[in-house]
Amino acid sequence: MLNFDSDRLKEECGVFGIYTPEFEAARLTFFGLFALQHRGQESAGISVSDGTSLRTRKSMGLVSQVFTEDDLRALPGHLGIGHTRYSTTGSSKVYNAQPIYCQSQVGHVAVAHNGNLVNAIELRDEMEANRVVFDGTNDSEIIARMLAQHIDADPIEAVRIVMSRIRGAYSCVVLLPNMVIGFRDPNGVRPLVAGTVASGHMVASESCAFGPVDGTVVREVAPGEIVIIDKDGMRFEQGIAPDRQAMCLFEFIYFARPDSKMYDTSLYSARERMGEELAREHPVEADVVMPVPDSGIPAALGFSRATGIPFQEGMMKSRYIHRTFIQPDQRIREMGVRMKLTPLVDHIQGKRVVLVDDSIVRATTTNQIVKMMFDSGATEVHVRITAPPIVNPCYYGIDMAHKSELAAAKWTLDEIRDHLGCTSLGYLSIDGAVKAVGQPREKFCLACFNGDYPIAVPKNLSKDAFDLSSRIKTNA
Ligand code: SF4
Structure with missing residues (x-):
């Protein structure tokens, strides 16, 4: 059985906000969330305003499952925010779906958040001691309720107060x-x-x-910055002083969609260059370069271009099987998994294959893919990985694994190669990945690769400590 989903890194959330007097905000938010579906597939939600009152619909499932035509019609208004969620803190329950909707002294406020707060536990304890009541168990609700507490005459000032209290990774939209x-x-x-x-x-x-x-991109919101969108247009204000810039390198390697741009860089092109760098760092004689679809495709093309070894697809990934449909019944799950990734035996048989993938977390998926290659007649399988070895967990919103589960943290390179059962193994270096993006190393978070956490993480904080559900009774 090839369990394709169990070892993939999970993106943490996508956020969207819009103000457009000519169109229904709900429909445009719905379209925007479709494009952000890869950032979270557990739940989706939209909040809209007609200028007076806010309405919200959110539920478990994909964007297309959560919203019907009737749902969109029941969300009138020209302002809206939306969210797609993968749970990194707070369990995967509907009470943790976003946007989070709160009553404040001056009306309703809805908030959607991407990231993780590293001081969530102390803030929640403090707020509960001050009789703030929470509905869910995720850190995003802390942001929403703190904002609701301070949002009286000046909402921008309230955002500044919140930004001065919360620590961690956050990209938020507020309605x-x-x-x-x-x-x-x-x-x-x-x-x-x-x-x-x-x-x-x-x-x-x-x-x-x-x-x-x-839509047309104007620019990235700068670190510590607030963007305000209303009837007067769009304006930017500094909310809090910027700290050391530390954008997640994994956004460039895997998480973000390849047709997005970050740091003014096309992610597709950056991933192709990662493949070229990988070829320079770990050359090999082979007959074909094959990607693990879909995320390995640009890097495999780059590897092929740099070496002259032909690119060829070696397996098909179903576009239509989704983890939501893979039920917790073993037999049905096996069927679903087999449908997800199938080998193109004619392309593989008798070939020395370079297999290009984005990352190895626990190494439980890659070894199944390697086995599938040999079972399909490959004579050699050379695994090449565009992410440097992951040796530390992420505390900033990516669901990775415990340090003890990370293959590169517990095994040597040779041990990982033996575990995978491949002919050779090569990871792109940190410098190689950064060079491929084309920005200075100082502009990235590299903590899961080198342990240099740009935002201090409380000592002895386990990854599970962020899941407030284990220690908080909810009202839901
Ligand atoms: S530790 Fe840093 S680089 Fe690694 S996934 Fe988290 S934010 Fe990204």
Whole structure:
């Protein structure tokens, strides 16, 4: 059985916000969320405002499963925010779906968040001691309720207060009756980009969300910056002083969609260059270069270009099987998994294969793919990985694994190669990955590769400590 999903890194969330007097915000937000579906497939939600009151619909499932035509019609308004979620803190339950909707002294506020707060536990304890009542178990609700506490005359000032209290990775969108606000943490760990659409403006996790709504990117929201979108247009204000810039390198390697741009760099091109660097760092004689679809495709093309070894697809990934459909019944799960990734035996048989993938986490998926290659008649399988070895967990919003589960943290390179059962193994170096993106090393978070955490993580904090559900009774 090839369990393709168990060992993939999970992106943590996508956010979207729009103000456009000419169009229904709900429909455009729906389109934007489609483009951000890769950032979270567990739940989706949209909040809209008609200028007076806010309405929200959110539920478990993909964007296309959560919203019907009737749902969109029941969300009238020209301002909206949306969210796609993969749970990194808080269990995967509907009460943790976003946007989070709160009553404040001056009306309703809805908030959607991408990232993780490293001081979530102390803030929640403090707020509960002050009789703030929470509905869910995720750290994003802390942001929403803190904002609701302070949002009286000046919402921007309230955002500044929140930014001065929370620590960690956050790219957020906020909906008020007459305003959409976006803000980004002072290290800029998670992406956030602002631009124009029709007669209005928008903000989204990635530039790929602009295409479906015919929007145009103006620029990335800077670290520590707030973007305010209302009837007067779009303006930027500094919310908190920027810290050392530390955008997640994994956004460039794997998480973000290849048709997005970050740091003004096409991610597709950056991934092709990673493949070229990989070929320079770990050359090999082989007959074909094959990607693990879909994320390995640009790097495999780059590897092929740099070496002259022909690129050929070696397996097909079903576009239509989704983890949501893979039920916890073993027999049905096996069927679903076999449908997800199947070998093209004629392309593999008798060949020396270079197999290009984006990352190895626990090494439980890659070894199954290697086995599939040999079972299909490959004579050699040379695994090449565009992410440097992952030796530390992520505390900034990526669901990775415990350190004890990370293959590169517990095994040597030779041991990993033996575990995978491949002929040879090569990882791209940190310098190689950074060079491929084309930005200075100092502009990235590299913590899962080198342990240099740009935002201090409390000592002895386990990855599970962020899941507030283990220690918090919910009202849901
Ligand atoms: S620790 Fe790794 S995955 Fe997490 S933000 Fe930093 S580079 Fe990205």
